[in-house]
Amino acid sequence: MPQNSTAPRILIVGGGYAGFYTAWKLEKHLRKGEADVTMVDPLPYMTYQPFLPEVAAGSIEARHAVVAHRRHLKRTNVITAKITGIDHANKVATITPPVGDPYEFEYDQIVVTAGAVSRTFPIPGIADNAIGLKTIEEAVAVRDKLMSNFDKAASVPAGPERDRLLTTVVVGGGFAGIEAFAELRSLASSLISKYPQLSFEDTHFHLIEAMGRIMPEVSLKTSEWVLKDLAKRGANVHLDTQVTGAVGGNVELSTGQVIPTDLIVWTAGVMANPTVVRGGDLPVEERGRIQTRADLRVGTAEEPVEGAWAAGDVSAVPDLSGGGVGGYCVPNAQHAVRQAKVLAKNLVAVLRGEGTKDYFHKNLGAVAGLGLYNGVFQSGNIALKGFVAWVAHRGYHGLAMPTWERKWRVLWGWWNNLWLGRDIVNLQTVQNPRYVFEEFAARPRPAAPAAAPAAPAKAAPAKAEPAKTEAVPTEAAVPVKDDVKTDAPAKRRTERAERDEVKAPAKKAPAKAKA
Structure with a gap:
């Protein structure tokens, strides 16, 4: 959208949850x-992160878990690039495009x-070896x-290499880690029937958690039920356990155990985009997040930063409900x-000279999927487990x-999977799409080495004269010269004359006169 030079310019840094929803709601509220x-x-879409475990398990098509910016933001100028600098003192940001x-x-x-x-x-x-x-x-x-890894393991005999390929390690026992761990376990269990060479006992799943419990968002009783269900x-x-090394895919634990694996998934916490x-030059609090007020303006309760706002995981927003960790809203x-x-409404209010409202939200509870037809839900003292919780999730x-548009794509995929099974x-x-083309593509032959430059022509060496000796050469040794050919007729005449003279009878001498 071309910018209007007279209208206030609003720059949104980031197009995830908070960024996309801010732009979406500004389009609704702004005249x-x-x-x-x-x-x-830097990405042209927003990712709905709660669906990532189901994408990893093949229960949701990857493209259905994202929302295209340009399709749903009709009046927002979308730039696919990075913000690499903010000079708020001069209200200038540095945009670094991919090209x-x-x-x-x-x-x-x-x-x-x-x-x-x-x-x-x-x-x-x-x-070097883990993936987030x-x-x-x-x-x-x-x-x-x-x-x-299942494809590879099915073609090798039982032993250390097969065990390594069929071992998955997830680091982090929060909501994200438990959901990913349970969904991958569910996927592996469903794959067993497709590989007659493998058995359920061949697969190994390990979750490493440094604390003494998992899922701090739910009650201890509910978390213990999840542990039993996973077992x-x-x-x-592995509770009260830390990862001390992962060189070469060998996960070393603080207990001394070593787990060889080919898949390490890291979910042990997040940090604000560094x-x-x-x-x-915006103020940052001790945990590396942008200091944010309850009305979502940057700054402290006593002193806001004019013209700057923040929301989502990058910000430290006070949790007025009293349920946040350290007094701030948890990043979810x-x-x-x-x-x-709330930010979109407050920003519009400031542009119009009106007052702002503080953000207040009491946690509604937590819900997690633990694989197909299994889940857990916690809201206050109410806890749901198993299939009912999975439906709620x-x-x-x-x-x-x-x-x-995105809701229908996700729901349609779930409906198809119900009858057709997991994809x-x-x-x-696809991460190396040119491998077949490169393997069989015709390439020009290497150029022939350049010929050495020809040496300049030299005069033919004169024939050596035969050494002169006292002996007279025989006729056979005498070289024939070109001028002999021209005298051949005369030579033949001479030879015939000599033969004729030999054949003619000698003349008798005249008789002497008598006395």
């Missing part, structure tokens, strides 16, 4: 021409919703990796979506998925 809205994100040089973008209001990334520790081998579960690409890679399904949970936080989708809606997230097509090779 035509009241402001120019620009959203910058071309960085450039500066002037704004009047900035909304920072850059989200979070996986938080890791300097453990040897983790950066924060993006749709990671979820697809985890699914394809697990299924590819029944052949999954191992590129945006460290690349700007439930808060990010609701914060974005799908119902809640099916409705929470933004836009009806187990493995497309790992």
Whole structure:
């Protein structure tokens, strides 16, 4: 959308939950021409992260778990690039596109919703061998990796290599880790029937948690039920255990145990997007998040930063309900979506000279899927387990998925899977799509080595004269010269004359006269 030079310019940094919903609601609340809205994100879509475990398990098509920015943001200028610097003192942001040089973008209001990334520790081998579960690409890679390992394991005999291929390790026992762990266990169990060479006992699943319990969002009793349920399904949970190394895929634990594996999924926490936080001059709190007020303006309760807003995982928003960790809202989708809606209303109110409202949301509870037809739900003292909780999980997230277009795609996929079963097509090779073309593509032959330059022509050497001796050469040794040919007739005449003379009789001498 071309910018109106006279209207206030609103820059939204990040197009995830909070960023997408802020832009979506601003389009609803702003009058035509009241402001120019620009959203910058390196990806052209918003990812609905609660669906990532089901994408990894093949229960949801990957494209259905994301929302295209340009399809649903009709009056927002969408830029697919990164924000690599924020100079709020001068209200200028640096945009770095994937192609071309960085450039500066002037704004009047900035909304920072850059989200979070996986938080890791300097453990040897983790950066080289593990994979997170924060993006749709990671979820697809985890699914394809697990299924590819089944293909490989089915072709090797029982032994250490097969065990390594069929061993999955998930690090982190929070909601994201437990959901991913349970969904992958469910996928592996369903794959067994497709591989007669393998048995259920061949598969090994380990979850590593540094604390003494899992899922702190639910009651201790509910978390213990989840542990028992996972144990029944052949999954191992290691509590009070830390990962000390993962070099070469060998996961070393603080207990001394070593688990060889070909798939390590890291879900042990998140941190605010460091590129945006460290690349700007907005105030940051001790945990590396942007300091945010209850009305979602950047700053403290006593002193807001004029023209700056923040929401979602990148921000430290006070939890006025009293249920937040350390007094702040926990970084999850439930808060990010609701914060974005309040932020959009407050931003419009400020543009119109009106007052703002504080963000307040009391946690409705927690719901998690633990594989097909199994789940857990906790709201206050109410806990649901098993199939009922699984229905609640799908119902809640099916409705929470933004836009009806995406809702229908997800619901239609679930309906098809109910009758057709889980889709187990493995497309790992899509990560290297040119491998077949490269293998058989005709290539030009190597050029022949250049011939050495010809040496300049030399005069033919004169024939050596035969050495002169005292002996007279025989006739056969005498070379024939060209001029002899011209005298051949004369020579033949001479030879005939000599023969004729030999044949003629000698003449008698005259008789003497008598005396």
